[in-house]
Amino acid sequence: MKIPFTKAHGDRNDFLITRREDIPADADCAALSIAICDRHTGVGADGWILVSRSAEADAAIELYNSDGSRSELSGNGTRCVALYLLDQRPAETLRILTGAGLKSLRFLEKRDRRHIFEMNMGRARIEELRANIESADATLVNVGNPQCAVFVPDFDLDWRALGQKIERHARFPDRTNVSFVLVLDPHMIEVRFWERGAGETMSSGTGSTGAAAASAARGLVRSPVEVRTPAGSLTVRWENDEIFLAGPAEIVARGEFFAEGGSS
Numbered sequence: 352m353k354i355p356f357t358k359a360h361g362d363r364n365d366f367l368i369t370r371r372e373d374i375p376a377d378a379d380c381a382a383l384s385i386a387i388c389d390r391h392t393g394v395g396a397d398g399w400i401l402v403s404r405s406a407e408a409d410a411a412i413e414l415y416n417s418d419g420s421r422s423e424l425s426g427n428g429t430r431c432v433a434l435y436l437l438d439q440r441p442a443e444t445l446r447i448l449t450g451a452g453l454k455s456l457r458f459l460e461k462r463d464r465r466h467i468f469e470m471n472m473g474r475a476r477i478e479e480l481r482a483n484i485e486s487a488d489a490t491l492v493n494v495g496n497p498q499c500a501v502f503v504p505d506f507d508l509d510w511r512a513l514g515q516k517i518e519r520h521a522r523f524p525d526r527t528n529v530s531f532v533l534v535l536d537p538h539m540i541e542v543r544f545w546e547r548g549a550g551e552t553m554s555s556g557t558g559s560t561g562a563a564a565a566s567a568a569r570g571l572v573r574s575p576v577e578v579r580t581p582a583g584s585l586t587v588r589w590e591n592d593e594i595f596l597a598g599p600a601e602i603v604a605r606g607e608f609f610a611e612g613g614s615s
Contacts, residue, residue: 352378352611354387356394357435358604361427362554363582367396367608368435371403371413384415387608394608397549400428402435409436411448416548420526423450424495426556430456430468430600437466438602451495459597469597470556475564485516490565494594497527497547498561502569505533506543514545530558534571541579553582560596563587 354374356367367387374383384399386392398416405411412432414422433445433456445456452473459467478491487501499517503510514529529545542562544555552558559578566572567589575588585598 352609354383354608354610356387356606356608357602358394358396358606359431359434359600359602361430361556361598361600362580362585364425364427364552364554364556365396366425366428366431367394367399368432369399369401371401374401380413380415381419381421383610384417385419386610388415388417394604394606397546397552398422398425398428400425400432402432405448408446408448408453409442410445412450414450416546417550418548420548421450422496422548424454424557426470426472426560426596427554427598427600428556429454429470430556430598431602433458433468433470434466434600434602449495462599465599465601467597467599469595472557472560472594472596474592475560475568475594477564477568480568482522484520484522485513487513487517489517490568491527492561492565492568494557494560494564496557497523497525498558498565499523499527499529500562500565501529501531502565503531503533506531506541510543511545511551514543515550518545518547528555528558528561530555530562532562532566534566535579537572538575539577539579540566540572543581554580554585554598556585556596556598559585559598560587560594564594 401413476493531543533541563576
């Protein structure tokens with residue numbers, strides 16, 4: 352089976368994008384996601400996104416993590432899909448139906464191959480302002496997917512091992528995304544990410560949104576907030592209770608993946 356793909360990334364959080372109509376209706380998408388995202392025997396990515404036609408939006412998307420699990424939303428991934436669509440039809444705004452509802456994106460500017468979009472992430476729901484998870488000082492927040500924001504004084508701790516433990520903690524039967532947050536000043540935070548189903552990622556749109564929302568809920572920051580990640584910076588701002596996330600997307604490759612089987 353040949354699977355056509357476009358590879359894009361948002362600050363090195365990378366995704367493979369395929370039209371849903373280009374794979375068999377009975378395809379085992381979880382197994383195919385594991386295969387195509389493998390960085391040694393596949394194309395390599397943090398996730399695989401299937402794009403479908405939608406009567407109520409410019410497109411609808413299904414997001415599979417690199418371990419084959421499903422995710423409701425990716426901020427960086429949705430921006431990548433916006434660029435994928437923009438590459439086919441110029442537009443200033445795009446509406447994409449995600450597992451966390453309809454999301455609107457606005458094209459801001461182009462810097463070489465990098466396209467900057469601002470995405471309405473909706474409202475953050477603080478589920479627990481101060482939680483003790485694996486002896487870590489955390490805030491639990493939902494931004495379309497579950498986030499556990501752990502506040503740290505520095506990154507000297509083994510945050511990867513802690514992120515792996517927290518992701519699968521009994522408190523989270525469906526697992527959770529984990530961000531480690533260092534507040535630098537009232538308008539800047541630095542974050543490391545351990546994502547549900549993908550592990551360490553260089554950047555995360557929903558993770559950045561959750562980290563900023565958790566920091567604001569604790570009174571540590573105010574809009575706008577620069578979120579520094581290992582791959583670059585994203586910008587989070589509030590308009591009333593709505594959160595807007597701005598960041599880049601860049602298409603880096605197109606091709607075909609030769610899958611073995613893949614049908615259920």
